[in-house]
Amino acid sequence: xxxxxQSPQNLTAQExxxxxxxxxxxxxxxxxxxxxxxxxxxxxxxxxLSSGKKKHGRLxxxxxxxxxxxxxxxxxxxPRDSAVYICAVSTNSGNTPLVFGKGTRLSVIA
Amino acid sequence: ETGVTxxxxxxxxGMTNKKSLKCEQHLGHNAxxxxxxxxxxxxxxxxxxxxxxxxxxNSVPSRFSPECPNxxxxxxxxxxxxxxxxxxxxxxxxxxxxxGFLRVFGQGTxxxxx
Numbered sequence: 001x002x003x004x005x006q007s008p009q010n011l012t013a014q015e016x017x018x019x020x021x022x023x024x025x026x027x028x029x030x031x032x033x034x035x036x037x038x039x040x041x042x043x044x045x046x047x048x049l050s051s052g053k054k055k056h057g058r059l060x061x062x063x064x065x066x067x068x069x070x071x072x073x074x075x076x077x078x079p080r081d082s083a084v085y086i087c088a089v090s091t092n093s094g095n096t097p098l099v100f101g102k103g104t105r106l107s108v109i110a
Numbered sequence: 111e112t113g114v115t116x117x118x119x120x121x122x123x124g125m126t127n128k129k130s131l132k133c134e135q136h137l138g139h140n141a142x143x144x145x146x147x148x149x150x151x152x153x154x155x156x157x158x159x160x161x162x163x164x165x166x167x168n169s170v171p172s173r174f175s176p177e178c179p180n181x182x183x184x185x186x187x188x189x190x191x192x193x194x195x196x197x198x199x200x201x202x203x204x205x206x207x208x209x210g211f212l213r214v215f216g217q218g219t220x221x222x223x224x
Contacts, residue, residue: 002152041147041198041218086153098213100152 003027006087006101013108019074021104023087026068033098034061034072035086043086046072077108113137116201116216124224125191131219133184133201141206142184143213144176147198159184160206191223 004025013019023032034046047054047061049070054061058077063070074081084105088098114135123129135142144156156170159178167176173195175187184201198220202213 004152035215041200041220043200043202043215043218045213045215088153098153098155100154102150102152 002101003099004087004089004101006085006104008104009102010105011107013077013106015078015108015110017077017108019077019081019106019108021072021085021087021106023070023072023101024068025070025087025089025099027089027099029065029068029089031090032063032070033086033088033090034070035088037084037086037103039083046085074106079108079110082107114201114203114214114216116199116219118219119217120220120222122222122224123188123191125193127191128187128189130188131186131199131201131221133186133216135182135184135201135203135214137203137205137214139203139205139214140181141204142178142181143202143204144184144186145200145202147200147218149197153200156186188221191221193223196221196223 007022031048031050033048035043036046037043046059049061049063058075060073072085084103086103087101090098117132141160143158146154146156157167157176158165162178162181173190177185198218200218201216204213
C-alpha cells in the first residue's frame with residue numbers, strides 16, 4: 001500500500017464545475033505538495049503547505065494534519081485545467097525524497 | 111520556460127546503446143534530482159545531488175550513472191538498458207535549505223528502450 005493515496009484516480013468534469021481531488025497519507029509529514037503534470041510531461045508545483053489553507057487564483061489547497069488529509073479544489077473549472085494532479089509528502093527537512101501519490105487524471109470538457 | 115531545461119525531450123535507444131540525458135537549471139539552485147515516472151506508478155526518486163555531491167541514490171541499477179559537474183548541470187548516463195526502463199525521466203532542482211521541499215521540475219525526457 002502506497003504511503004500516499006489519491007482519489008479519484010480519474011475524473012471527468014464539465015466546464016464550470018467545482019472539482020475536488022483528495023489526498024490521504026499514512027506517515028507523519030512536515031510538508032505536502034500539490035503538483036500539476038501537463039500532457040507533455042512537464043510538472044509544475046502548485047502548492048506547498050504544512051497547515052491550513054492556501055489559495056492561488058481558482059485553486060485552493062487545504063490540509064488537515066490531524067486527519068492526515070489534504071484536498072485540492074478547482075473552482076469554475078476550464079478545459080485548460082485538464083492535467084494529472086499529483087500529491088506528494090515529505091517526512092523530514094533537507095533533501096529527503098518526496099513520497100508521491102499516483103496522481104489524479106482530470107479531464108474538463110467544454 | 112520553467113528554469114529547468116532537459117534534453118532531449120524524446121529518446122529511443124537500443125539495449126546495447128549508450129546515451130546521456132542532460133538537465134540544466136538557470137535558477138541558482140544548489141540541489142538537483144533525477145526522478146523516474148513509469149506508467150501508472152508514482153514518481154520515483156533516483157538520485158539527489160546537493161552542492162554537487164551525491165547524497166542519495168535509492169538503490170538504482172548501475173546501468174544508470176549520474177554525473178553532476180557543477181551546480182547548474184546534471185547528466186544521467188545510460189547503458190545496456192532494459193525495455194522496462196522505458197519511462198519519463200524528470201529532472202528537478204531546489205534551493206536547500208531555504209526552499210524546504212519546493213522543487214522546480216523540467217519538462218522530462220521520454221525514453222523508449224527497444
